[in-house]
Amino acid sequence: MKPLKDSLNKTISSLGIREKLKEQFLINNWENIVGSKLYKICRPRKIKNGIIFIVCPSPLWVQELTFKKMEIIKKVNKKFNYKFCIDIKFVPGSLDEDYNKVSNLDSKEEYSFDYITIDKSEQNWVKNTVDSGNIEDEQLKLKIKNILEKDIRYKKKRKDLGFLICGECGRYVKPEEYSNYNKMCLICYNYFTKKRMKSIMDMLEDTPWLCRKDLEEYYNDLTxxxxxxxxxxxxxxxxxxxxxxxxxxxxxxxxxxxxxxxxxxxxxxxxxxxxxxxxxxxxxxxxxxxxxxxxxxxxxxxxx
Structure with a gap:
């Protein structure tokens, strides 16, 4: 394994940790984002697919805060400087909950792969990858180190079980979720198929007189x-x-x-x-x- 400079960022993205880090940032900066008045009556619980789930102390507040939804979305997106939040769901619950537990960075915590060994080269790769991230927070460094090691064990286990690795995203998937012809998982296959079809459609919209034979120069597998x-x-x-x-x-x-x-x-x-x-x-x-x-x-x- 090569300790490339961007290995940490790539691994964080592939494990879905980046969104968890953003979720943690949102929770830690909630009062600064929405102001002290809203902070006293609502807190973010979790984020899923651009939707923030916000807990309120009672159903009455859920109804009341619904009218402030767009205001909160604008404040959140302004803080992140892009369209981070697309919608908000308000739910009744306790504001006293430990929200650090909600945003656990370890996405595989429910599984134990500690019995699977990691060799010396893999240990060196983990160390160099974490070091290349220039992370000052020692607790965060330790957390990411544990995640990287767990991910190595997780992939080894999946490989032993006959899972196949996607040539695009690097995920290990079941054989029935894998395209042998394209050597990628079905999620990536569907993504690239849609992207390819859109590219062909754009070309034909610009030059609609092109026949299939003309397109074979660019897309030789077009049926x-x-x-x-x-x-x-x-x-x-x-x-x-x-x-x-x-x-x-x-x-x-x-x-x-x-x-x-x-x-x-x-x-x-x-x-x-x-x-x-x-x-x-x-x-x-x-x-x-x-x-x-x-x-x-x-x-x-x-x-x-």
């Missing part, structure tokens, strides 16, 4: 089913844009709405004909527009 599915989405989107422009122009026959309708029709013709702009003559253009909707055709010809 005809995928290509047809993307083309259909682009066609549906183009048709929808034509009708929006048509009804806008029908309502107000302004030059701006006319240009909108004309441009959306051009885009539609490029998509359905598969021809480049210089390959489309007037008769081809009219044929495709007329086949879409005769009323739209007559409206655009009348004002041509």
């Amino acid at each position: 005809s089913q995928e290509y047809n599915r993307i083309k259909k989405k682009i066609k549906d989107k183009a048709v929808d844009e034509v009708y929006k422009a048509y009804f806008a122009f029908k309502d107000k026959e302004t030059e701006e709405n006319y240009k909108w309708l004309k441009n959306s029709l051009n885009k539609y013709v490029f998509v359905v004909s598969g021809k480049k702009p210089d390959e489309i003559d007037n008769s081809t253009w009219q044929k495709w527009v007329k086949s879409l909707n005769k009323k739209i055709y007559e409206k655009i010809i009348k004002n041509y």
